[in-house]
Amino acid sequence: MDLCIIGSGYVGLVSGACFAEVGHHVICVDNDQKKVDKLQRGEIPIYEPGLEELVHRNVAARRLRFTNSIEDGLDHSQVVFIAVPTPPQSDGSVDLTYIERVAREIAGVLKPGQYRVIVDKSTVPVKTGEKVADTIRRYNKDAEFDVVSNPEFLREGCAVPDLMNPDRIVVGSSSQRATDLMKQIYEPFRAPILVTDLNSAELIKHAANSFLSLKISYINAVAAICEASGADVEMVADGIGMDKRIGRNFLNAGLGYGGSCFPKDVKAFIAISRQLGTPFALLEEVERINATMLDRFIDKVRGALWVLKDKKIAVWGLTFKPDTDDVRNSVAIELVNKLVAEGAQVSAYDPKGAEKAVEWGLIDPTKVRLTKTPADATDGAEALLLATEWKEFANADLAEVKKRMHTPLVFDGRNHFNPETMRQLGFTYYAVGRPAAV
Numbered sequence: 001m002d003l004c005i006i007g008s009g010y011v012g013l014v015s016g017a018c019f020a021e022v023g024h025h026v027i028c029v030d031n032d033q034k035k036v037d038k039l040q041r042g043e044i045p046i047y048e049p050g051l052e053e054l055v056h057r058n059v060a061a062r063r064l065r066f067t068n069s070i071e072d073g074l075d076h077s078q079v080v081f082i083a084v085p086t087p088p089q090s091d092g093s094v095d096l097t098y099i100e101r102v103a104r105e106i107a108g109v110l111k112p113g114q115y116r117v118i119v120d121k122s123t124v125p126v127k128t129g130e131k132v133a134d135t136i137r138r139y140n141k142d143a144e145f146d147v148v149s150n151p152e153f154l155r156e157g158c159a160v161p162d163l164m165n166p167d168r169i170v171v172g173s174s175s176q177r178a179t180d181l182m183k184q185i186y187e188p189f190r191a192p193i194l195v196t197d198l199n200s201a202e203l204i205k206h207a208a209n210s211f212l213s214l215k216i217s218y219i220n221a222v223a224a225i226c227e228a229s230g231a232d233v234e235m236v237a238d239g240i241g242m243d244k245r246i247g248r249n250f251l252n253a254g255l256g257y258g259g260s261c262f263p264k265d266v267k268a269f270i271a272i273s274r275q276l277g278t279p280f281a282l283l284e285e286v287e288r289i290n291a292t293m294l295d296r297f298i299d300k301v302r303g304a305l306w307v308l309k310d311k312k313i314a315v316w317g318l319t320f321k322p323d324t325d326d327v328r329n330s331v332a333i334e335l336v337n338k339l340v341a342e343g344a345q346v347s348a349y350d351p352k353g354a355e356k357a358v359e360w361g362l363i364d365p366t367k368v369r370l371t372k373t374p375a376d377a378t379d380g381a382e383a384l385l386l387a388t389e390w391k392e393f394a395n396a397d398l399a400e401v402k403k404r405m406h407t408p409l410v411f412d413g414r415n416h417f418n419p420e421t422m423r424q425l426g427f428t429y430y431a432v433g434r435p436a437a438v
């Protein structure tokens with residue numbers, strides 16, 4: 001099928017590449033000419049495992065191309081996906097100006113007799129699809145189209161496998177014609193397709209992300225109880241996670257959730273429910289618990305080092321999770337900046353995120369020493385803090401790290417190391433919700 005995707009960010013670019021991979025012809029549209037130029041030269045603006053090969057292969061096979069022209073995209077595609085940012089506003093509600101602008105632009109180029117399915121893939125508040133349809137109609141009374149909601153559930157760091165093997169596809173549509181086309185697009189993915197009305201599909205996305213955030217805050221609250229009682233949160237998570245009704249996924253205690261989705265989506269769902277007159281206080285507690293995790297962790301470091309000013313501290317990890325270069329809303333970055341604000345001398349290492357952290361002004365390289373290897377960051381350190389659970393850290397030569405450190409103190413913010421191994425190596429090891437290993 002011929003598809004167009006408006007917006008070449010994480011969701012748009014990975015979706016476009018995966019649709020091309022299963023045989024569709026895809027045009028990715030972006031209004032950022034620099035990004036389009038890069039993509040046309042074969043440069044991928046984000047780090048996502050497997051994406052580069054996928055893009056190169058499908059561009060070479062002429063199933064994937066990039067343009068800045070919405071008209072070009074719409075002229076050659078029957079189904080048009082919208083995958084533009086929906087950032088948060090200061091009150092937590094969602095900024096829909098990019099979506100509205102795209103709706104007007106689509107209205108401006110739709111030709112009479114040219115039926116198109118307009119699919120919203122961006123995460124949007126319930127009832128946005130209705131507004132998109134109204135907007136297109138208002139600016140082009142002859143337009144022939146249907147609006148569909150098709151939320152995306154991919155995770156950064158494993159976006160390609162998530163998209164190629166989804167648990168489910170959600171299609172919110174009230175038009176049989178549009179639904180049939182959507183089923184045809186997704187047929188090669190061999191995943192269950194849930195067809196709902198437009199509003200339910202939009203709600204599913206916010207409800208799913210909020211529920212996953214709730215699971216994380218739940219286990220983090222349990223971790224605090226474990227710390228107070230001497231229990232081990234990893235064992236507790238295994239024990240409750242073995243119940244199939246609960247499941248072990250997203251029960252990893254640590255520094256809390258970050259990134260460009262969960263913090264924003266929980267806030268948005270709180271704002272949406274408030275606007276609809278049905279406040280969702282439970283989610284406010286989810287946010288509150290999440291916000292306390294970093295301070296609890298820093299308190300633990302203070303408990304061992306007493307004063308942080310002038311202390312040499314190594315931080316491993318800057319991205320909001322492993323296998324991505326994304327540092328937006330990263331708890332690891334917040335940790336580094338809080339340590340710097342207290343006067344600590346911070347050395348940090350991240351396999352992929354350091355460059356973007358500096359480029360986006362999130363880390364001041366004059367205040368933080370960014371190193372090329374994890375071991376380099378630990379030279380003379382009085383404590384090592386693990387903030388992101390990159391595999392590389394579990395495989396690091398910890399005996400060498402211990403030699404380089406001034407004092408062998410490790411604070412593991414993601415429960416990534418084995419406490420017994422750390423103890424045997426001679427570290428004093430603190431994790432989250434687990435007894436310290438000394």
Ligand code: UGA
Nearest residue numbers: 152153154155156216250251252256257258259261320321
């Ligand atoms: C999340 C959802 O998992 C995707 O399904 C969704 O499509 C995406 O948001 C989105 O809305 O676009 P993502 O933000 O890429 O995906 O990353 P996750 O793997 O969900 O992790 C989010 C945060 O939760 C990370 O900071 C991670 O460290 C934290 N986390 C995750 C925990 O602290 N504990 C866990 O057990 C799991």
